[in-house]
Amino acid sequence: MIVRTRLFATCMILLAAFAVSIGHASAATPPTAAKEYMHKLATVTLGILSNKGIPLTEREQKVRKLLGENLAVRSIGKFVVGKAWRTAPQEQRDEYQNLFEKYITLTYAKRLGGYAGEKFAVTAAKPVGKKNDALVTTKINRPSGPPLIAGWRIRESNGAFRILDVMVEGISMVVAQRSEFTSIIQKNGMQGLIEILRAKVTSFGIKAP
Amino acid sequence: MKNVEAKNVESKGHNEMAYQRSLKNQMRMVAKRTAVILVGAAFFATASIAPAKADFAAGWNAYQEGDFTGALKAWKPIAKKGNARAQFNIGVMYAEGKGLKQSYKDAVDWWRKAAKNGDAEAQHNIALAYIVGNGVKQDYADAVLWLKKAAKSGLIRSQYALGRMYDYGFGVPQDQSEASRFVTMAAEKGYAKAQYNLGKRFRDGKGVPKDRNSSANWFLSAAKQGHMKAQNHIGVRLARGDGITKDEVKGLMYLILAAKRGHGKASKHRDKLAADLSNQQNKKAEELAKFWKPVKK
Numbered sequence: 001m002i003v004r005t006r007l008f009a010t011c012m013i014l015l016a017a018f019a020v021s022i023g024h025a026s027a028a029t030p031p032t033a034a035k036e037y038m039h040k041l042a043t044v045t046l047g048i049l050s051n052k053g054i055p056l057t058e059r060e061q062k063v064r065k066l067l068g069e070n071l072a073v074r075s076i077g078k079f080v081v082g083k084a085w086r087t088a089p090q091e092q093r094d095e096y097q098n099l100f101e102k103y104i105t106l107t108y109a110k111r112l113g114g115y116a117g118e119k120f121a122v123t124a125a126k127p128v129g130k131k132n133d134a135l136v137t138t139k140i141n142r143p144s145g146p147p148l149i150a151g152w153r154i155r156e157s158n159g160a161f162r163i164l165d166v167m168v169e170g171i172s173m174v175v176a177q178r179s180e181f182t183s184i185i186q187k188n189g190m191q192g193l194i195e196i197l198r199a200k201v202t203s204f205g206i207k208a209p
Numbered sequence: 210m211k212n213v214e215a216k217n218v219e220s221k222g223h224n225e226m227a228y229q230r231s232l233k234n235q236m237r238m239v240a241k242r243t244a245v246i247l248v249g250a251a252f253f254a255t256a257s258i259a260p261a262k263a264d265f266a267a268g269w270n271a272y273q274e275g276d277f278t279g280a281l282k283a284w285k286p287i288a289k290k291g292n293a294r295a296q297f298n299i300g301v302m303y304a305e306g307k308g309l310k311q312s313y314k315d316a317v318d319w320w321r322k323a324a325k326n327g328d329a330e331a332q333h334n335i336a337l338a339y340i341v342g343n344g345v346k347q348d349y350a351d352a353v354l355w356l357k358k359a360a361k362s363g364l365i366r367s368q369y370a371l372g373r374m375y376d377y378g379f380g381v382p383q384d385q386s387e388a389s390r391f392v393t394m395a396a397e398k399g400y401a402k403a404q405y406n407l408g409k410r411f412r413d414g415k416g417v418p419k420d421r422n423s424s425a426n427w428f429l430s431a432a433k434q435g436h437m438k439a440q441n442h443i444g445v446r447l448a449r450g451d452g453i454t455k456d457e458v459k460g461l462m463y464l465i466l467a468a469k470r471g472h473g474k475a476s477k478h479r480d481k482l483a484a485d486l487s488n489q490q491n492k493k494a495e496e497l498a499k500f501w502k503p504v505k506k
Contacts, residue, residue: 055273094438110305116275191377198373199337202366204330206301207294209266 027132029156031125034134037161038152039122041070042138049115056113057206064109072155072162073101080178081193084185092190099197106201118142128153133164261287265295272298277308288319293326300331304343313344324355329362336367340379349380360391369395369403376416389416396427399506404431405439421452429453432463435503440467441475448482457486461494466501 048054048062077100078085088096119141128135133155140148151167166173184193264283271279281302288295300319303312317338323331336355339348353374359367372391375384389410395403408427411420425446431439440463446453447460461482467475483491 052274056275057273113275113305114277114307192379195373195377195379196341198370199340202370203304203334203337204297204301204366206269206272206298207330209262209269 027156028127029132029134029154029161031127031134031136033156034136034154034161035122035125037154038125038136038138041066042120042122045112046115046120049112050117060109060113063112064105067105067108068101070161070163071104072164073097073104075162075164076104076174076177077101079174080181081185081190082178082182084182084190084193088190092194096190096194096197099194099201102201103197116143261290261292265292268295268298272302272307277302281308288322291326293323293328293331296320296323296326297328297331297334300334304334313338315344317344324358327362329359329364329367332356332359332362333364333367333370336370349374351380353380360394365395365398365400365403368392368398369400369406372403372406385410385416387416396430399430399434401431401434401436401439401506404428404434405436405442408439408442423452425452433504434506435466437467437470437472437475440464441472441478444475444482445478448478457482458490458494458497461486461491462497462501465494465498469498 045063045066048059048066051059054062074097077097080100081088081096085093121139122136123139124137125134127133133153136152136154138150138152140150142148148168152163153165153167154161155164164174181193184196188196264287268280268283271277271283281299284292284295284299288299296319300316300323302308303316303319305311309315317335320328320331320335320338324335332355335345336352336359338344339352339355341347345351353371356367356371356374360371368391372388372395374380375388375391377383381387389407392403392406392410396407404427407417408424408431409415410417411424411427413419417423425443428439428443428446432443443453444460444463444467445451447456447463449455449460461479464475464479464482468479483494486494
């Protein structure tokens with residue numbers, strides 16, 4: 001219990017640090033507008049994924065592009081490498097950010113590619129954090145098992161909405177990613193992480209006839 | 210007597226002719242039998258390959274429709290019979306957790322089967338699994354061994370990856386000459402990332418002699434294919450005439466292209482160069498950028 005409480009506290013501190021590190025929102029993000037944004041994004045994404053007239057590999061490509069436009073990729077990328085960012089030379093930072101964007105969009109597009117028509121609903125939205133972000137809650141009904149509840153931290157900046165984090169069952173994507181990446185950096189260095197990301201994005205996929 | 214001899218000769222001649230005829234007939238029969246056997250063998254071979262091809266295509270169609278169970282149903286039987294492509298695809302499905310529980314260990318097991326059947330892409334994926342430590346214990350030396358196998362089969366991505374392993378001394382002693390050798394292999398086959406990397410190598414004299422001209426040429430090759438960073442480099446080089454014939458309009462065109470795709474430095478370079486050029490030159494560069502299309506290699 002103590003361990004879980006500590007883990008939760010650590011997660012909360014890291015999340016707060018992340019929210020601060022990505023800078024100021026130009027204004028408070030209205031939860032209703034964030035909810036509407038999420039609804040639109042989900043409708044477009046699921047529309048692509050459900051279109052069986054297009055091959056799955058093509059659908060995943062389209063979703064990947066959409067994710068790149070809607071995730072705060074550069075802010076997330078910077079946060080998840082922790083202290084290593086400060087000491088990394090500019091060229092290494094550029095190389096890493098370029099690969100991180102490919103990695104994160106590819107990973108999530110592939111995961112979403114497994115979508116099998118489950119019902120999806122945007123259920124709630126509320127303000128969150130000191131920077132006035134919005135936390136939008138979504139629910140996916142699965143054929144087996146309980147529904148999957150996810151929280152999306154969204155920030156509006158200069159009229160554009162960006163997803164800062166996704167939380168599933170209380171686990172933050174950025175915190176989990178930071179934990180994984182910092183452990184890789186400790187073991188293999190920043191260049192080691194770069195080569196791992198390169199490996200992840202350059203593996204060969206399904207072969208055509 | 211002469212008549213007898215003549216008859217004997219005639220008779221011998223007849224025998225010889227008959228013998229030749231019989232030999233020809235026998236050869237014709239053997240040829241016919243061989244042809245029948247060959248046609249039969251070809252038929253049976255085609256008959257056994259055709260269903261495998263059909264099953265592979267059926268699996269592919271099911272996969273593209275998102276029917277992962279159907280894809281596995283089509284691919285598993287032919288994979289078990291040794292079809293490397295089906296073995297490879299099942300490995301990918303395990304790696305991505307599509308249609309079955311995600312398992313990198315199972316993915317690597319299937320890729321090993323495909324690699325054993327000569328599939329170079331499976332060899333490459335196994336190498337990457339060793340780099341990441343997915344399904345196997347992270348081991349750069351093993352990664353290099355698998356990359357070498359795939360590179361030997363001519364896989365460009367593996368040649369480039371191998372170059373990077375030598376560059377950073379991962380799994381092998383650091384060796385810039387070897388790194389350049391493998392990067393060059395991939396660059397010469399048109400791999401844009403390798404061309405850009407080689408451009409930097411010639412610029413810095415890393416594993417190759419310093420050479421501004423070669424550097425510019427490789428940046429240009431990568432830029433022509435749409436490599437954003439290479440477009441920034443060659444844009445600046447063209448504007449200065451550094452290692453390449455000076456062409457400010459073309460230089461501005463490449464900077465416009467790189468800036469448009471979000472390259473921060475290229476935006477600054479573009480603005481600076483645009484300010485130094487005439488309206489007509491700016492217009493020309495913008496027009497060139499508008500109609501620019503990447504070269505497919």
